[in-house]
Amino acid sequence: MSHSHRRLFQVFLFVLLLAASAVADSTLTQSRPIGGDQKLVSPGDVFQLGLFSTANNTKWFLGIWFTVSPAAVVWVANRDRPLNTSSGVVALSGRGDLVLLDAASNNETIWSSNSSTLVTAGAVAQLHDNGNLVLADAAGAVLWQSFEHPTNTFISGMRSGRNLTTGALWSLSSWRSADDPSAGDHRYVMDTQGSPELHVWSKGRKKYRTGPWNGMRFSGIPEMTSFEDMFEFQFTNTADEVSYLYHDRDGTAVSRVVLNESGVMQRMVWDRRALAWNSFWSGPRDHCDTYGLCGAFGVCDMGDAVVCGCIRGFMPGSPAEWRMRNASGGCARSTPLQCAGGDGFYVLRGVKLPETHGSTVDGGATLAECGRRCLSNCNCTAYAASDIRGGGTGCIQWFGDLMDTRYVDDGQDLFVRLAKSDLEPTKTKKFVVVITAVILGFALLLLLLGFMIWRKARHSKEVTMFDEIMRGECPTYDFGIIRAATGGFCPKNVVGRGGFGIVYKGKMPDGQEVAVKKLSAENRVQGLKEFKNEVDLIAKLQHRNLVRLLGCCIQGSERILVYEYMSNRSLEAGDGVAGGGLEWPAQDGRRRGGPT
Ligand SMILES: *[C@@H]1O[C@H](CO)[C@@H](O)[C@H](O)[C@H]1NC(C)=O
Ligand SMILES: *[C@@H]1O[C@H](CO)[C@@H](O)[C@H](O)[C@H]1NC(C)=O
Ligand SMILES: *[C@@H]1O[C@H](CO)[C@@H](O)[C@H](O)[C@H]1NC(C)=O
Ligand SMILES: *[C@@H]1O[C@H](CO)[C@@H](O)[C@H](O)[C@H]1NC(C)=O
Ligand SMILES: *[C@@H]1O[C@H](CO)[C@@H](O)[C@H](O)[C@H]1NC(C)=O
Ligand SMILES: *[C@@H]1O[C@H](CO)[C@@H](O)[C@H](O)[C@H]1NC(C)=O
Ligand SMILES: *[C@@H]1O[C@H](CO)[C@@H](O)[C@H](O)[C@H]1NC(C)=O
Ligand SMILES: *[C@@H]1O[C@H](CO)[C@@H](O)[C@H](O)[C@H]1NC(C)=O
DSSP states (O other), rough: HHHHHHHHHHHHHHHHHHHHSOOSEEEEETTTTEEEOOOOOTTSSSEEEEEEETTTTTTTEEEEEEEEEEEEEEEESSSOOOOOSEEEEEEEEESEEEEEEEEEGTEEEEEEEOSSSOOOOEEEEEEEETTTTEEOOOTTTEEEEEESSSEEETTTTTOOOEEETTTTTEEEEEETTTTTTEEEEEEEEEEEEEEEEEEEETTTEEEOOOOOSSSSBBTTTTTGGGGTTEEEEEEEEEEEEEEEEEOTTTOOOOOEEEEESSSSSEEEETTTTTEEEEEEEESSSGGGSTTTTOOTTEEEEETTTTOOOOOTTTTEEHHHHHHHTTTOOOEESSOOOOTTTEEEEEEEEEEEEEOTTOOEEEEEHHHHHHHHHHHHOOTTEEEEOOOOOOGGGGEEEEEEEHHHHHHOOOOOEEEEEHHHHHHSSSHHHHHHHHHHHHHHHHHHHHHHHHHHHHHHHHHHHHHHHHHHHHHHHHHBHHHHHHHTTTTTTTTTGGEEEEEEEEEEEOOOTTTOOOEEEOOOOOHHHEEEEEHHHHHHIHHHHITTSOOEEEEEEEEEEEEEEEEEOOOOOOOOTTTOTEEEOOOHHHHHHHHTTOOO
C-alpha cells in the first residue's frame, strides 16, 4: 500500500467513524466499528457503551454506563489492560469476536470476547436497554453477552452464580481503586456447595456470607422481604444452574449492586430528582456479619455487649482469648456426642444458618424426616429446613463445625445435636429443685423423727420418775381391789372430774369409803412436779385438815391414787382443799394460794 493510499484509507476510516457517530446506534456490525468518542446507545438511551478514562485521562477503558450517570460504569471490557490514549477501536473481528483494538499501536488487540463459535459473517453486537451487550450471529443466536461476564456490578436482570454444565461463573470482583477498574482484592462469588449462598472474599479470605437461600430470601438478609415492593428476587437452583438475580420493579427507580473497593456489597438506587445514587443497603451489614467472628459453634449477637457467645452445650475453646475478645477460636463441645440414642437436638431459634459448604441438602424431605436422618447419622451435627415456606420443609444436614452462625431478626430455627445431658437445662434445673426439695423434706422428716424420739424418751423418763415417786411415797393397792371397789370404774360412781383425771367413789372390801382418782395419761406427766409435791405433802404431813392419801396403784398404763373419802364434811373450813366436789385438793388449794 502506497503512502497516498494509506492516507486515503485513513480519511475514509475517519469519515466512516464520523458517520457512525452521527447516527447514535445501538448495534455494531463487522462493517461498522466505533472508536474515539463514539458510543453505542441502547434503543431507549438507558445505557451507553464507549471509551472512558480514569486517572486524569491517562488510562482508557471500554465500558458500559448509565446514560443518566456516566460515572456509574456497570461493565468494563479491558479492565486489566488499559489503553494509554483514546485511540481504541471497537470492532467485530473476522472470526466474529468483539474486539478492542489500539489504533495507535498497529491495531493491537487489547481485549477480545473470545467467543467460542467462529462466525465469519453477519455477526452483530447490540447494546440492550437492560445494559446487556449481546453478540449474536446472523440467526440471532447469542455468541457472547456482557451479562455473562460481570465486573464489579450487578444490575437488574443480571445473574450471579454458576452454569453447572459449563462451569462458567458469574461473579464480581471489585475495582482496585476508584481510578483503577482492574480486579481488586475483593470478590463476590456464589458458593454452589451445600445450600447455595453468596460469599464475599477479600485477599483470598472469606469475609461475608449472605446465608443460604431459604425459599424467600437469603437466610442472613431478612430485610430482603421488605424490599420486595422495589425488587423482584429470583433464585434458581437446578441441575445445570445455580443463580440469583433481581429485577427492578416497573415504575420504581433504577438500581445497581456494586462490590466496592472496601469489599462491601452496596445496593444503590438512582434518585431522579437529586440526580444521585442513594445507598439503599449494604452488606456485611454489621460486625456480626464478619465471617467466623465467633468461630466454630459460636453464635454472634449484636444485641449482646460481648457480641460472641457459644451455642448451648458448647464452651469457649480458649477462654483466655475469649476474654481478650478474640472469639475466632470458637467453642468446644461440653459433653461428647453419645451417638446411638444418647443425643437430641437443641433448637437455636432466629438465626442466620451456619455456613452450608459441607452440608447436604434434600429439598424433598420433611423437617421431621430431616431430624430422623440427622439423629441416625453419628456425623450429623445439626439440621434445618432448606425452605422456610409453609412452616419449613426440606432438609439441610451439617456434618462438621457450625461456622458463622448469628442471630438475625426473623431468623430460622437451627437444630443442633447435643448429648442428652446437655439438653434442656430447664429440666436439669427442675431436677435440681426437686432434689433439693427432697433432701430438705428428708432433713425435716429426720428432725421431726428425732424430736419425737426425744420427746418419747423424755416422756417415758418422766413416767418412770412418776411411778417411782408413787411407789416410794405410798402403799400400793391391788388394781383388782380398786376396780372392784369402784364397781369397775362405773360412771355412776363418778363424783368429780379434776385437772388430773376422774374421781370415783368406792368402797373397799373392809367397808372403808374411798375416793379413787384415776389419772388421765396426759396429765400424768404434765403436772409431774406439782403432783410429786402434793404426794409429798399429803403423804408426809398427813395433816388432819387434809385429805389423807391411802395408797397408790400402778397397773399397766393406769396410775391411780386412793384417798380417804370425806362425805359431806368438807374441809372448806380449813383450806377448802378437798371440798364436797372432791376436786383434786392440791390443785385447787394451789390455785387458791393454799399451803406452800
Ligand atoms: C491532570 O493533568 C493535568 C495536565 O496534564 C495536570 O495539570 C493536572 O494537575 C492533573 N490532575 C491531576 C489530579 O493529576
Ligand atoms: C502504554 O504506555 C506504556 C508506556 O508509556 C507502554 O509500556 C504500554 O505498552 C502502553 N500500553 C498500550 C496498551 O499501548
Ligand atoms: C485497524 O482496524 C480497523 C477496524 O477493523 C481497520 O479498518 C483498519 O484497517 C486497521 N488499521 C490497521 C493499520 O491495520
Ligand atoms: C482471550 O483469549 C486470549 C488468548 O487466549 C487471552 O489472553 C485473553 O485474556 C482472553 N480474553 C478474555 C476477555 O477472556
Ligand atoms: C449453561 O451452559 C449450557 C451449555 O453451554 C447452555 O446450554 C445453558 O443454556 C447454559 N445455562 C445458562 C443458564 O446460561
Ligand atoms: C463501600 O460501601 C460502604 C457502605 O456503603 C461505604 O461505607 C464505603 O465507604 C464504600 N467504600 C468505597 C471505597 O466506596
Ligand atoms: C485469635 O485467636 C486465634 C485462635 O484462637 C489466633 O489464631 C489469632 O491469632 C488470634 N487473633 C488475635 C488478633 O489475637
Ligand atoms: C462419619 O465420618 C467418618 C470420618 O469422616 C467417616 O469415616 C464415616 O464414614 C462417616 N459416617 C457416616 C455414617 O457418614
